[in-house]
Amino acid sequence: MREIGAIIFDLDGVITDTAEYHYLAWKQLAEELGVHFDRAFNERLKGVSRMDSLHMILNHGGIVLSEHEMNELAHKKNEHYKTFIQQITPDDLLPGIVPFLNEIKAAEIPTALASASKNARPVIRQLKIESYLDTIVDAATVKNGKPDPEIFLKAANQLAVNPEECVGVEDAEAGVESIKAAGMYAVGLGSKKAMAKADWIIDHPSQLTLKALRGHIG
Ligand code: G6P
Numbered sequence: 571m572r573e574i575g576a577i578i579f580d581l582d583g584v585i586t587d588t589a590e591y592h593y594l595a596w597k598q599l600a601e602e603l604g605v606h607f608d609r610a611f612n613e614r615l616k617g618v619s620r621m622d623s624l625h626m627i628l629n630h631g632g633i634v635l636s637e638h639e640m641n642e643l644a645h646k647k648n649e650h651y652k653t654f655i656q657q658i659t660p661d662d663l664l665p666g667i668v669p670f671l672n673e674i675k676a677a678e679i680p681t682a683l684a685s686a687s688k689n690a691r692p693v694i695r696q697l698k699i700e701s702y703l704d705t706i707v708d709a710a711t712v713k714n715g716k717p718d719p720e721i722f723l724k725a726a727n728q729l730a731v732n733p734e735e736c737v738g739v740e741d742a743e744a745g746v747e748s749i750k751a752a753g754m755y756a757v758g759l760g761s762k763k764a765m766a767k768a769d770w771i772i773d774h775p776s777q778l779t780l781k782a783l784r785g786h787i788g
């Protein structure tokens with residue numbers, strides 16, 4: 571990559587700590603179903619769509635349900651999640667994110683949001699960062715969820731930037747796989763184990779600066 575053509579962000583767990591709210595909402599549902607649920611299992615759900623996450627929890631507990639029952643459970647989890655996100659304000663932006671977004675804007679590098687969440691738009695609005703994002707991929711229009719590259723490729727396409735010139739920022743294993751499958755440079759936020767496939771691993775968003783990123787891209 572000669573120059574960074576675009577930076578594409580995941581939302582939950584990267585820009586704000588909604589990954590924790592997804593975790594708490596799934597944990598409550600799993601416990602109601604009598605399925606053991608811990609943070610290690612939750613790592614596998616990060617970046618994964620609502621229905622696919624539910625399938626994984628049910629499989630894990632050896633539970634078979636009808637489609638109607640599954641829709642009800644997915645709805646229930648989402649209602650619980652929505653009560654958490656109602657309280658989100660700009661104070662919930664993770665430290666380091668706004669300075670990085672300002673730096674990107676000053677450098678005139680286009681940005682996109684590639685979140686699998688159907689709640690992404692209200693969260694972005696509550697965080698008051700719409701003006702920093704040139705485009706948002708609507709999760710409802712993506713056929714194949716992460717780790718498929720579709721969502722990151724769609725973001726690059728909406729920005730009219732070649733995927734090879736894009737940097738993706740993720741906290742999910744499935745998300746890093748999606749970025750790499752799209753042929754992009756992957757920044758992974760999280761443990762060395764979970765982010766093993768990322769090109770640059772960071773443990774906090776405050777490490778994100780253009781200088782550091784360019785230094786790692788080389
Ligand atoms: C993101 C989160 C996942 C979540 C998915 C769907 O990818 O990392 O934990 O399951 O979005 O979110 P939604 O808000 O549509 O249920």
Ligand code: MG
Nearest residue numbers: 580582583741
């Ligand atoms: Mg995430």
